[in-house]
Amino acid sequence: xxxxxxxxxxxxxxxxxxxxxxxxxxxxxxxxxxxxxxxxxxxxxxxxxxxxxxxxxxxxxxxxxxxxxxxxxxxxxxxxxxxxxxxxxxxxxxxxxxxxxxxxxxxxxxxxxxxxxxxxxxxxxxxxxxxxxxxxxxxxxxxxxxxxxxxxxxxxxxxxxxxxxxxxxxxxxx
Numbered sequence: 117x118x119x120x121x122x123x124x125x126x127x128x129x130x131x132x133x134x135x136x137x138x139x140x141x142x143x144x145x146x147x148x149x150x151x152x153x154x155x156x157x158x159x160x161x162x163x164x165x166x167x168x169x170x171x172x173x174x175x176x177x178x179x180x181x182x183x184x185x186x187x188x189x190x191x192x193x194x195x196x197x198x199x200x201x202x203x204x205x206x207x208x209x210x211x212x213x214x215x216x217x218x219x220x221x222x223x224x225x226x227x228x229x230x231x232x233x234x235x236x237x238x239x240x241x242x243x244x245x246x247x248x249x250x251x252x253x254x255x256x257x258x259x260x261x262x263x264x265x266x267x268x269x270x271x272x273x274x275x276x277x278x279x280x281x282x283x284x285x286x287x288x289x290x
Contacts, residue, residue, distance in 0.1 A: 148180025222255035
């Protein structure tokens with residue numbers, strides 16, 4: 117793994133190091149549209165870079181958050197955020213496609229994989245990926261649903277346990 121000077125920028129190195137630290141081999145992007153102005157974060161470049169480092173990258177748009185629902189995530193703990201989370205659950209996660217995507221993630225975790233969930237938002241409290249992770253955690257079989265001892269929910273380092281062995285990451289863009 118290189119230490120910098122890549123066209124992708126420092127977030128790529130951070131993401132790869134986090135994934136390596138936690139034994140991840142797979143990163144799943146849950147953005148509705150995998151396009152970004154952040155160098156290296158668009159779907160093809162991201163996939164190419166991660167695969168060059170030995171990771172599997174998948175883009176799963178099914179649990180993506182619709183653009184018009186994103187502003188409500190900006191203020192965690194407010195009535196607006198609660199309405200936004202409920203709308204996301206009802207319209208996306210509880211849909212047939214959303215449920216299938218969550219079942220797929222839970223299957224990976226149940227098989228013992230460490231999966232990083234990627235989105236764009238830096239602060240996980242302000243992102244739908246926390247709901248994706250929670251839904252996958254709830255879907256895992258009971259023997260794999262206890263948090264892995266090396267992962268924990270935190271906003272400081274943007275990692276979250278999903279089931280026993282999965283975690284989430286996002287680029288730093290600030």
